[in-house]
Amino acid sequence: MPALPLHSYIVPVLLLLASNVFMTFAWYGHLKYKSAPLFMAVVVSWGIAFFEYSLMVPANRMGSAVYSVVQLKTIQEIITLVVFAGFSAWYLGQPLKWNHYAAFALIVGAAFLMFYEGPSPMAR
Template sequence: MASLTSPTLAPILLLIGSNIFMTFAWYGHLKFKSSPLMLAILASWGIAFVEYCMAVPANRIGSAVYSAAELKTMQEVITLVVFAVFSVFYLKEPLGWNHAIGFAMIAGGAFFIFQGRA
């Protein structure tokens, strides 16, 4: 079993954390549409800084065992999962069958990215 600091597991955990922050940076302000846009931009920028503090190390650590394409694929799949949860539970926007099919197709693409790994 990989430890939390291993170059195999740490990037995944850091990417999950970074995507949670980035999802809030990009979409969290939608619940506060009456606040000034400049405030939303500044708050999002501050939240995004925390995201970068996780995403950059995730990619640096992960590059020891994953290719750049694999790291990017992980990031995109994690982004979709985090966004789906965020959309349903925070924004209260349901996901439909079309979203499920689209996400499944992206997951299928991710499957092929990781084929051929030793």
């Protein structure tokens, strides 16, 4: 079976990154405008979420050719945390603390295990 080109691995990750930027603004951007009516926040968030879905669905469709579904979800979660960390500090003015970084490090460790293809403990 021939190796897939590098862009087969990179494009889905870039689409996931872009979709997560939209997702983060859709879910949390309205917190900067708490005086706006809730209905307006919901409508604007749904509008932003359309662009998130427009990127997320193709990312998962393309990514499933080179990653397992579990790996895709793990990539998406790591990207979500990275995007949210930047968004929290930059847009909302709520920088992360040491314990947040420690928690992220543990999640990255879990992600490593998700992609690790070492010997099976059942194989003897």
